[in-house]
Amino acid sequence: MRIVSLAGGIGGARFLRGLLSAAPGSEITVIGNTGDDITLYGLQVCPDLDTVMYTLGGGIDEEQGWGRSEETHVVKEELAAYGVEPQWFGLGDRDVATHIVRTQMLKAGYPLSAVTEALCARWRPGVRLIPMTDDRAETHVVITDERGRRAVHFQEWWVRLRASVPAEQIILVGGDEARPAPGVLQAVADADVVLLPPSNPVVSIGTILRVKGIREALEPKTVVGVSPIVGGAPVRGMADACLRAIGVETTAQAVLELYGPPLVNGWLVAEEDAGVRLDGVRVEARPLIMRDLASARDLARAALDLAAELAHPGAGVREGNAR
Ligand code: FO1
Numbered sequence: 021m022r023i024v025s026l027a028g029g030i031g032g033a034r035f036l037r038g039l040l041s042a043a044p045g046s047e048i049t050v051i052g053n054t055g056d057d058i059t060l061y062g063l064q065v066c067p068d069l070d071t072v073m074y075t076l077g078g079g080i081d082e083e084q085g086w087g088r089s090e091e092t093h094v095v096k097e098e099l100a101a102y103g104v105e106p107q108w109f110g111l112g113d114r115d116v117a118t119h120i121v122r123t124q125m126l127k128a129g130y131p132l133s134a135v136t137e138a139l140c141a142r143w144r145p146g147v148r149l150i151p152m153t154d155d156r157a158e159t160h161v162v163i164t165d166e167r168g169r170r171a172v173h174f175q176e177w178w179v180r181l182r183a184s185v186p187a188e189q190i191i192l193v194g195g196d197e198a199r200p201a202p203g204v205l206q207a208v209a210d211a212d213v214v215l216l217p218p219s220n221p222v223v224s225i226g227t228i229l230r231v232k233g234i235r236e237a238l239e240p241k242t243v244v245g246v247s248p249i250v251g252g253a254p255v256r257g258m259a260d261a262c263l264r265a266i267g268v269e270t271t272a273q274a275v276l277e278l279y280g281p282p283l284v285n286g287w288l289v290a291e292e293d294a295g296v297r298l299d300g301v302r303v304e305a306r307p308l309i310m311r312d313l314a315s316a317r318d319l320a321r322a323a324l325d326l327a328a329e330l331a332h333p334g335a336g337v338r339e340g341n342a343r
Contacts, residue, residue, distance in 0.1 A: 021043060021045070021046045021212050021213070021324075022046070022047045022049075022207075022210050022211050022212050022213075023039070023043065023048045023049070023211060023212065023213055023214075023215065023324075024048075024049045024050075024051065024207050024211040024213075024214045024215070024241075025039065025048065025049070025050050025051070025147075025214070025215040025216075025217060025219070026050075026051050026053075026210050026214075026215070026216055026219070026224075026225055026228045026229075027050050027051065027052055027053065027068065027072050027217055028053045028068050028217075028219030028220050028223070028224020028227075028301045029053075029056070029067060029071045029085070029086065029203070029219065029220070029224065029257075030071060030075075030085035030086065030244075030256060031217060031218045031219050031220075031248060031255060031256060031257070031310075032053075032068070032072065032218070032219035032303075033071045033072045033073075033074075033075035033076065033080070033085070033320065034042070034075065034223065034316050035077060035217035035218060035219075035310065035316060035320060036048070036050060036072060036075070036147065036217065037076060037077060037217075037247065037313060037316055038299065038310060038313065038315070038316025038317040038318070038319055038320040038321075039316075039320035039323075040076065040147065040325075041313060041315075041316070041317040041320070042070065042137045042186070042318075042320040042321040042324060043071065043320070043321075043324060047145070047148075047151060048143055048147040048148070049148045049203075049207040049211070050072055050147045050148065050149045050150070051150055051151075051204055051207070051208075051228055051234070052066075052068055052069045052072055052136075052149055052150065052152060053069075053150050053152060053219070053223075053224045053225075053227050053228050053324045054066060054068065054069065054132065054151045054152055054153060054157060055068075055157055055158060055159035055174065055192055055195075055223055055224070055226075055227035056068050056159060056174055056175065056223070057158060058109070058112065058158070058173055058174075058175045058260045060106070060111065060119075061109070061111075062102065062123065063116070063119035063120065063123045063232060064119060064122050064123045064126055064343040065111070065119050066122065066132070066136075066151070066222065067086060067175075068239040069136055069149065069151060070087075070115070070118060071086050071151060071265070072087065072145065072147075072149055073136075073143045073195055074086075074088060074089075074143065074149060075143060075145075076140075076143070076145030076146055077143025078143075079114075079143060080187065082261040082327075083290070084189050085235045085256075087112050087115050088112050088114040088118075090114070090343040091112035091113065091114055092112065092113045092114070092178055093110060093112055093113065094113055095111065095113050095116050096110045096111060096112070096113075098111050098196045104327055106176070106180070106332050108176070108180035109175055109180075117282050118139060118231045121135075122135050122139065122315055123155060125138060131154035131201070131202070132151045132153075132154045132201070133150055133151055133154050133201040133202055133203065133242070135147075136149055136150065136151055137242075140306060141167055144338045146266065148207070150158070150177075150201050150202075150203050150204055150207070151201050152200065152201065152204065152227070152228045152231045152234065153198040153199060153200060153201050153204075153231050154196075154199075154202070155194060155197060155198040155199060155301040156177070156193070156196060157192055157194040157195050157198040158173065158174070158189060158192070158193045158196040158228070159173075159174035159191070159192055159193075159223050160172065160173055160174060160190075160191045160192075160193050160225060161173075161177040161187045161189070161190055161265070162173055162191065163177065163181070163185045163186070163187060163188060163189075164185075164188065164190035165185050166238065169188070171328065172190065174190075174223060174243055175221070178258070178298075180266055180305075182224075182258070183261035183262075186261075186264070186265070187261060187264075187265035187288040188265070189265070190222060190223065190262065190265050190266065192227055192230055192267075194261065195227075195230050195231070196232075198232065199231070199232055199233070200231055200232070200233055200237075201236055202209075204231075204234065204235050205233060205234070208238055208241060209237065211241055211330070212242075212243075212327075213241070213242050213243075213244065213245050213324065213328075213331065214241045215239055215244055215245070215320075215324075215327075216243065216244065216245035216279065216284070216321055217242070217246055218246045218248040218255060219246065219248060220254075220257055220262060220291065221248055221249075221257045221259060221260050221262075221263065221275045221278060222259065222262035222263060222265070222268075224255070225245075226278070228277075229283075232282065235283060238283055239242045242283070242285055242327050242330050242331045243283055243284050243286070243287075244285065244286035244288065244323045244324075244326050244327045244330070245276070245279060245284045245286070245288070245342050246287075246288045246308060246319065246323060247272040247273055247275060247286050247287065247288060247289045247290065247293065247296075247308065247335070248275065249270055249271055249272050249278070249293075250272070250290040250291060250292065250309070251292040251293065251338065252271055252328065253270065255289050255309065256307065262339070263275070263278075265283070266278075270288070271293070271296075271297050272287075272289040273293070273295075273296045273297075273298075274294040276296060276301060277298060278300050281298055281299060281300035281301050282300075284301055284332045285300075285301060285302065285327075286301065286302045286303075286304070286323075286327060286330050287301050287302070287304075287327075288303075288304055288305075288306050288308065288322055288323055288326065289303060289304070289305055289306075289318070290305065290306070290308045290309075291305045291306075291307070293305065296314075302329070302330060303327065304322070304326055305315070306318075306319065306322045307319070319324070322341075
């Protein structure tokens with residue numbers, strides 16, 4: 021089976037680990053969010069791509085959900101000793117190597133999609149990881165604080181400010197010009213099913229959907245999404261602060277409406293949100309908390325089962341393994 025999954029950071033990566041376990045032998049293409057990317061100390065950092073690559077490749081710092089396991093921070097301490105800014109965003113020593121390889125390949129003229137393929141040759145994530153675009157598309161946030169009204173990089177709002185200052189606007193700098201990276205639209209066209217994991221609906225899934233042509237390519241496909249909101253709160257992260265910024269309620273219903281029926285055909289919600297309804301969408305209640313591989317696998321399997329039902333109404337049985 022050919023599966024395409026959009027993905028942001030931690031929630032998306034954990035869902036993908038469950039998907040690999042639920043659908044072994046499937047061909048999985050991940051379209052990764054690059055709106056979080058930031059250039060720091062001259063290095064190109066791609067947090068969401070790296071979280072997927074490290075998580076599926078076995079190199080992730082499990083409890084942080086980002087960065088490398090067995091990490092040290094000597095470079096970070098030395099940079100601080102030189103008084104180099106910013107000091108609110110920490111790169112681990114092992115992680116720095118990834119950014120050095122990425123930066124030198126970008127400077128040599130390789131597109132981000134080729135760089136990501138090269139990095140994945142080491143990590144072997146078991147999926148094909150493609151950035152949503154090879155072009156620059158960076159999420160910035162308009163805030164008003166003691167220095168007045170200004171736009172800051174998403175990471176400054178997210179990491180330094182911890183979203184404590186309201187986001188008046190969320191802007192994708194370069195978003196209007198960004199084109200899907202090579203292979204993205206083809207993978208969607210070839211897909212048997214498309215999944216929207218419980219990543220941040222605004223700055224991850226929402227960002228990918230803003231790249232020209234991606235939403236349109238997805239609409240004719242069987243698309244099943246997993247609500248990132250359970251009982252009125254995000255499962256993790258600060259999706260509520262992002263949803264507030266675009267005037268959307270923090271509910272499973274509101275996020276479904278944000279994505280919309282032409283895009284989403286199936287929607288998995290938590291049992292407490294079983295009342296969610298939208299014409300043209302099949303909603304099913306399932307446990308959504310991924311506390312370990314087994315629960316992530318069960319969630320991914322539920323998404324695939326719903327997709328199979330939608331693609332072959334009344335089949336009730338996923339092709340390949342009858343119950
Ligand atoms: N998050 C933090 O809260 N503090 C950090 O210092 C930090 C550093 C960092 C370095 C590399 C990387 O790939 C991710 C990092 N993150 C950090 C997480 C990052 O902000 C998030 O992973 C995404 O941007 C949101 O999904």
